[in-house]
Amino acid sequence: MTHERKLQLGLFINASLIILLSVIITSQFQWSTLAISTLVFVLFLTLAFVSYSYYELWRQTLMNLTSYTQLLSEGVTNVAPLLNNTNGLIDELQLEINNLATSKVMQSDSTSKTLSALMDEWPIAVALFNQHQQLLYRNPAMLETLKLPLLIGTTAAQSGFTAHDNNGELTHPDFNQQWQTQNLWFNDDEQRIQMLTATNIGQSLRAHESVIQENLIRVFSHELRNSLTPMESMTDTLLSQKSPSPQNTKLVLTRINQRSKHLLEFINQYADLSRLSQPNLRWFEFKPLIDESKTVLPNHTKVIVKGEKRCFGDVTQLSMVLINLFKNAFQAAADEDLALNIALYHDNGLQFIEVVDNGLGFTNLKNATTPFYTTKQEGSGIGLALSREVVHQHGGQLIIENRGNAAGAKITLKWPIH
Numbered sequence: 001m002t003h004e005r006k007l008q009l010g011l012f013i014n015a016s017l018i019i020l021l022s023v024i025i026t027s028q029f030q031w032s033t034l035a036i037s038t039l040v041f042v043l044f045l046t047l048a049f050v051s052y053s054y055y056e057l058w059r060q061t062l063m064n065l066t067s068y069t070q071l072l073s074e075g076v077t078n079v080a081p082l083l084n085n086t087n088g089l090i091d092e093l094q095l096e097i098n099n100l101a102t103s104k105v106m107q108s109d110s111t112s113k114t115l116s117a118l119m120d121e122w123p124i125a126v127a128l129f130n131q132h133q134q135l136l137y138r139n140p141a142m143l144e145t146l147k148l149p150l151l152i153g154t155t156a157a158q159s160g161f162t163a164h165d166n167n168g169e170l171t172h173p174d175f176n177q178q179w180q181t182q183n184l185w186f187n188d189d190e191q192r193i194q195m196l197t198a199t200n201i202g203q204s205l206r207a208h209e210s211v212i213q214e215n216l217i218r219v220f221s222h223e224l225r226n227s228l229t230p231m232e233s234m235t236d237t238l239l240s241q242k243s244p245s246p247q248n249t250k251l252v253l254t255r256i257n258q259r260s261k262h263l264l265e266f267i268n269q270y271a272d273l274s275r276l277s278q279p280n281l282r283w284f285e286f287k288p289l290i291d292e293s294k295t296v297l298p299n300h301t302k303v304i305v306k307g308e309k310r311c312f313g314d315v316t317q318l319s320m321v322l323i324n325l326f327k328n329a330f331q332a333a334a335d336e337d338l339a340l341n342i343a344l345y346h347d348n349g350l351q352f353i354e355v356v357d358n359g360l361g362f363t364n365l366k367n368a369t370t371p372f373y374t375t376k377q378e379g380s381g382i383g384l385a386l387s388r389e390v391v392h393q394h395g396g397q398l399i400i401e402n403r404g405n406a407a408g409a410k411i412t413l414k415w416p417i418h
Helices: 003-028 033-073 089-121 140-146 202-240 248-276 287-294 315-331 385-391
Strands: 125-129 135-138 179-188 191-200 282-285 302-307 310-313 337-349 351-356 397-402 409-416
Touching: 003 033, 033 135, 125 140, 140 191, 140 351, 202 248, 282 287, 287 302, 287 310, 287 315, 287 337, 310 315, 315 351, 315 385, 315 409, 385 409
Parallel strands: 302 337
Antiparallel strands: 125 135, 125 191, 179 191, 282 310, 337 351, 351 409, 397 409
């Protein structure tokens, strides 16, 4: 039984006892029935009114304290409980509630000041906006970057920021390719806050570009040397002969033609990697794509396809990926009994394409997708790099691994289905 029910029952019992005692006493004095009934009626109304008034006073006091506590927990501090001349335990309870609320406000203010002090020292530019995109805070790094006053309370548009229509993300024209911006959202006291951060990545980009240039020079030098050195040697040999035979001349020209084709193929593959366009995403039948891509394989190659019938992506770019994967599997095959198992399936909003072969696997998984890196005599080191870039353009990931208990490799392509 609740305390409220106990109070109601106690008041009812007390009123009943008073009425019963009054009836007994008046009977001893031989009051008439009418007089006793009148007394009982008056006492009943009086006691009912007093009991109800006391109960409502008790109930209203606790309800006011409960509402006051809820308001304080929600951060409202400019209110006071409506208490009806209470004292004693109720006053002590209100005092304890006020102490707790004051402690919470001080703690919240301390946390906000700590966060503000930390962001003031950040080298990363930070700005906070409310749900109406009004500026709430900006640290010194943001002021130094934009060279603007950025007045608190002004809108993002007034400060030169631009909001994207599709997701509401903010950016600024001064944040060019040398800057990396990020938008985050969080709730603070039932208010949605948008935080914009901007990081200068110019130095990192320049360092990365230097590494890329060095790698390109090294790779192109290596590839040109591999192609031109045998050409020079063969032509020197041919020119040193006073009367070269037609057979030797044809052999030299054939070798030069082969090396020239290899060099042109290398340059064309690099061009494909550098001019990859945005994918045209759509649904299409998967089997025709497999039939077209496996034409690069010998006729006796065993290709098993299972899973879904429809695929989501750019059919042209995925054709390039599968052709490169099939070529890699064929070049890595230990013998002529090459077998490929291809699976297409969807899971939790993602699409997966798995290509498993029975070749020798990868000798260096760490550098498998590094452009121009290859351990195969006939390889260019671009196929897997191109495949990875295509999957990245689809918003996904390319995973390369060797099969644990069996020969061969497993390549998984996955990206979200929009």
